[in-house]
Amino acid sequence: MSAELDQLYQTIILEHSHKRSGETEQDVSSAGERSGVSHQYNPTCGDEITVRVAVTAGENPTVEAVEWNGEGCSISMAAASVLSEMAPGMTLPELEAMIEHFREMLRSRGQVAPDEEILGDAAAFAGVSKFVARVKCAMLSWVAVEDAVNQAASKARTT
Amino acid sequence: MSAELDQLYQTIILEHSHKRSGETEQDVSSAGERSGVSHQYNPTCGDEITVRVAVTAGENPTVEAVEWNGEGCSISMAAASVLSEMAPGMTLPELEAMIEHFREMLRSRGQVAPDEEILGDAAAFAGVSKFVARVKCAMLSWVAVEDAVNQAASKARTT
Amino acid sequence: MTTTPLDNEQVLQLKQDFPLLTETQVAGHPLVYLDTGATSQVPLAVADAERDFTLRHRAAVHRGAHTLAVEATDFFEDARATVSRFVGADPYSLVWTSNATEGLNLLSYAMSNATAGSNGSEHAERFRLGPGDEIVTTQAEHHANLIPWQELAARTGATLRVVPVDERGLITPQAVAATLSERTKLVAFTHVSNVTGAITDVPGVVAEAQKVGALTVLDACQSVPHMPIDFPALGVDFAVFSAHKMLGPTGIGALYGRRELLNALPTFLTGGSMITKVTTEHAQYLDSPVRFEAGTQRISQAVAWAEAVRYLEKIGMDRIEAWEAELGGRLARGITEIDGVRLLGPAPGVERVGLASIDVAGVHAHDVGQLLDVAGIAVRVGHHCAQPLHRELGLTASTRASTYLYNTTDDVDRFLDELSRVRGYFRAEGA
Amino acid sequence: MTTTPLDNEQVLQLKQDFPLLTETQVAGHPLVYLDTGATSQVPLAVADAERDFTLRHRAAVHRGAHTLAVEATDFFEDARATVSRFVGADPYSLVWTSNATEGLNLLSYAMSNATAGSNGSEHAERFRLGPGDEIVTTQAEHHANLIPWQELAARTGATLRVVPVDERGLITPQAVAATLSERTKLVAFTHVSNVTGAITDVPGVVAEAQKVGALTVLDACQSVPHMPIDFPALGVDFAVFSAHKMLGPTGIGALYGRRELLNALPTFLTGGSMITKVTTEHAQYLDSPVRFEAGTQRISQAVAWAEAVRYLEKIGMDRIEAWEAELGGRLARGITEIDGVRLLGPAPGVERVGLASIDVAGVHAHDVGQLLDVAGIAVRVGHHCAQPLHRELGLTASTRASTYLYNTTDDVDRFLDELSRVRGYFRAEGA
Numbered sequence A, B: 001m002s003a004e005l006d007q008l009y010q011t012i013i014l015e016h017s018h019k020r021s022g023e024t025e026q027d028v029s030s031a032g033e034r035s036g037v038s039h040q041y042n043p044t045c046g047d048e049i050t051v052r053v054a055v056t057a058g059e060n061p062t063v064e065a066v067e068w069n070g071e072g073c074s075i076s077m078a079a080a081s082v083l084s085e086m087a088p089g090m091t092l093p094e095l096e097a098m099i100e101h102f103r104e105m106l107r108s109r110g111q112v113a114p115d116e117e118i119l120g121d122a123a124a125f126a127g128v129s130k131f132v133a134r135v136k137c138a139m140l141s142w143v144a145v146e147d148a149v150n151q152a153a154s155k156a157r158t159t
Numbered sequence C, D: 001m002t003t004t005p006l007d008n009e010q011v012l013q014l015k016q017d018f019p020l021l022t023e024t025q026v027a028g029h030p031l032v033y034l035d036t037g038a039t040s041q042v043p044l045a046v047a048d049a050e051r052d053f054t055l056r057h058r059a060a061v062h063r064g065a066h067t068l069a070v071e072a073t074d075f076f077e078d079a080r081a082t083v084s085r086f087v088g089a090d091p092y093s094l095v096w097t098s099n100a101t102e103g104l105n106l107l108s109y110a111m112s113n114a115t116a117g118s119n120g121s122e123h124a125e126r127f128r129l130g131p132g133d134e135i136v137t138t139q140a141e142h143h144a145n146l147i148p149w150q151e152l153a154a155r156t157g158a159t160l161r162v163v164p165v166d167e168r169g170l171i172t173p174q175a176v177a178a179t180l181s182e183r184t185k186l187v188a189f190t191h192v193s194n195v196t197g198a199i200t201d202v203p204g205v206v207a208e209a210q211k212v213g214a215l216t217v218l219d220a221c222q223s224v225p226h227m228p229i230d231f232p233a234l235g236v237d238f239a240v241f242s243a244h245k246m247l248g249p250t251g252i253g254a255l256y257g258r259r260e261l262l263n264a265l266p267t268f269l270t271g272g273s274m275i276t277k278v279t280t281e282h283a284q285y286l287d288s289p290v291r292f293e294a295g296t297q298r299i300s301q302a303v304a305w306a307e308a309v310r311y312l313e314k315i316g317m318d319r320i321e322a323w324e325a326e327l328g329g330r331l332a333r334g335i336t337e338i339d340g341v342r343l344l345g346p347a348p349g350v351e352r353v354g355l356a357s358i359d360v361a362g363v364h365a366h367d368v369g370q371l372l373d374v375a376g377i378a379v380r381v382g383h384h385c386a387q388p389l390h391r392e393l394g395l396t397a398s399t400r401a402s403t404y405l406y407n408t409t410d411d412v413d414r415f416l417d418e419l420s421r422v423r424g425y426f427r428a429e430g431a
């Protein structure tokens, strides 16, 4: 196959699309005390994902766990899996910075190179930014986590 | 002005557009025993005409009188005037034949030459057939007369 | 007289009329365009006809009295005569719309207007709907032939009933009959499915609808471009189709309707050119087709569409149909020979147009499409605006290849060849 | 910085871009095109941009994932960005329609849908109408900005009120104010009259409407092509305009709306590409602008329209406006100097665009137009889709001359010269 394709479907992405960290058979649509839930829908393809994120208690919570159910293409499944591995243990500002950079890179049409220190394994998604129609795929779960973590944090702070 | 224009606006047409035989100040919208009324509207320009035609009594009526009110361009006014002069005294088949030939000539885009024996003064409208947008103008009153005379005749026959 | 289909040599000749098909490179590969189901490509003659009209003959139609306007009106009405003749109809029964979708919405809103008594409803009795009345559509429909009826039901209180497809994804007259009742006012159904390529028995469905006195509306988007069509002979009351799927421009489609129905139907869009007399209180409307054509029309688009029709007629719709049956058969057979790939809809051997959708086990449709795309093969992935049918087939999305008169057997084979590598590339289970 | 208008020399240069204007002969005379009020002519660059897109880049937008489709989507959305910027708006507030007429109908039907509770009416409270509610329009409107409101009133039970024009044919904020009430939900009015060329005080009318909390709808068909426009700065809630009056193609227009209003407005046309989730029972809708764009869109038309906008911007809308003010003044003055010819609307010296309508004593408008036509001068005759205003002016029909950036003072003078002969030719009384 072509080199261009291999840039998009990095080995790490294909692996995550199959092993899928954080994916669970259990329904994740109800949130607990220190967790938030977000459902995201991709109108272009009809795929959807539901993500539940739990954070630690206190003023400066960190991410405790990411769990999700959903269906989608390999890019979207891999993006959810990678994030589920990376997020736990991160502070909220760290997570937000990572998501922001991920978004910026993806929207840049290949102009913004990934900062591997910030993105770690998620740098493998750099190739997606040249495939405009697939940017939403990579962002779907990340937007869901962003949304869910904010809900969780505001609960954690008020309890 | 141009020769083409003079073909359309024959002297006889311009004269009739001013003198307007058959035009009356009286309202002609109600029909009597041996007469019929027709109202015609030209949606392209918004002009309209109301014509009343009376016929003689009996099995084979002839046209007795044509009266009309209306507004329109010189072609439409002249056509009403010419017909108002020509129709009286005609048998219904004669009138119908004349109207049919008039229609055929007008729709022919200049292909059908007027038969002066049938059309008389109305042959002057031959030039109109090359001006497709004006064909309706010339036909407006003639269609009204055709309609009105049929109404009148069916009344005359049944009384 | 039997039909000789096109052959590869002739098609390669035809391709020369389509610069996009001969000149486009995608990721270093010559393009194989297998997405006509979404929109077709356009031959030079059609683009040139539109450009020429626009640069040399443009004027407002049905309004102006000056020479240019009269000539433009002739172009415009000649186009209507050409397109209506192509579907066996007279010009009075062909209304220009923006696309097929707008044609279906026209009907939906005109029936709301009949119900409300607005928009010239004097003779609209048979279009009125109310609680208890039923509108019937099918599970196989494009959203364009489903949502307008859902919303019509919501606006009028009528009930929407949906005919299930059979195990092959087909709409059958039997299933339609089972959904009909004395209260059914309208049956809207597709001629050819844009997902499965299956062909509906139109006269069969029409016969059932007529038994209960229901109006019929045919979605002919995927049939008119690909086979000879005669709407009056099919017996439908209304039908819609789009120019952009048949070598024509975007921005124009048509609604066919039996003339007496169109004249009795309340108006939809209102404004200039479709009225007789207007006061500040009230407007009176002209007859079909201008009755439904408010405001400045798609003039150059009509002219270009007529040129597209002439192009198709020159080749012959029967020959196009026969050629695409070959391509469709080749597609269907080829697909079923690939491990882990499921052909949706009718099995090979069953009648279909040159269109086939597939599900690749363990690989998402968008990933399938991506792999094909970098090999220069343009196909459609997603739900193809038919979510209910995909749900019925147990899917969210599928991959669709669709042909036209400009596709060769080689195009089909290149698609099949790449398709056979998909599961391996994505390391799908069992690949 | 004062604006330097175009001059005759520059205009003669520009004319070279319009083959129709330089090459057409009518009855042996070079054409003088004074019917831009109906539809404008199109420069080569615009026709070529459309042809090139169609032959080299055509694909379905917002659907396909293949390279060609992604590129076509970029073209399409870039076009939206260009056209929306031209009227001071962001792309989310610009919806493509077939023409201005359809934009007004979209609003009229969306408000019916709000009233019926259909088509995604969750946040549509402020668009609901019922008996006692009032819709306001004016006597000066084109039928496109009158009939849709008449029918909306008929569908919802609301009352239509019509603002009278003053003795100059102008809509004034005072007259609007006098027609408004606490129950007024919407005020629809024209920016520039297509009969008199008079310019409405838009901010003045908007201020009055806002006092009673009514929505405002501007018919900008005759303003956007001829002057710099910024809808957000004008303060209107909605506005419509058409491409074909501003060097663009037929078949496309636009509805501008404040984004939050468009997102709250129920949908109009339903079908593919404007939905999120569809079941056989129910559909959910996307946000503006795609919310209102059902089915395959006017893709090449959008691309061509953007090219037209670039052409206008290169020249400068302020310079076009200034030049047309000169032409309009010359028209108005010239007309009043001819015996037996009456200028409709504002007197010479009062602000107007390059458009003037006249009544010739004793000669019907169609006869006037015929005489001008054989002299090669194309003008519009009739009621110009404004029967109520003509009735108010005591007329059935009038003769209209309208200019654009490609008209010279010589064009105006040739019109005036022929006009001065009309009454003599037709032997009108006193001629």
Ligand SMILES: Cc1ncc(COP(=O)(O)O)c(C=O)c1O
Residues within 6 Å of the ligand: C272, C294, C295, C296, C297, D037, D038, D099, D100, D101, D102, D142, D144, D145, D190, D192, D193, D194, D219, D221, D222, D242, D253, D385
């Ligand atoms: C003032 C005005 N409003 C509305 C329209 C209707 O525009 P369209 O025919 O492009 O829908 C026109 C042009 O005909 C116009 O001049």
Ligand SMILES: Cc1ncc(COP(=O)(O)O)c(C=O)c1O
Residues within 6 Å of the ligand: C037, C038, C099, C100, C101, C102, C142, C144, C145, C190, C192, C193, C194, C219, C221, C222, C242, C253, C385, D272, D294, D295, D296, D297
């Ligand atoms: C079966 C079918 N119906 C309706 C449509 C809608 O056509 P359009 O988008 O041209 O309105 C399509 C194409 O998208 C189709 O394939």
Ligand code: FES
Residues within 6 Å of the ligand: A042, A045, A046, A047, A072, A073, A074, A075, A076, A136, A137, A138, A140, C366
């Ligand atoms: S295609 Fe649906 S998420 Fe990627």
Ligand code: FES
Residues within 6 Å of the ligand: B042, B045, B046, B047, B072, B073, B074, B075, B076, B136, B137, B138, B140, D366
């Ligand atoms: S223009 Fe109206 S009848 Fe001739």
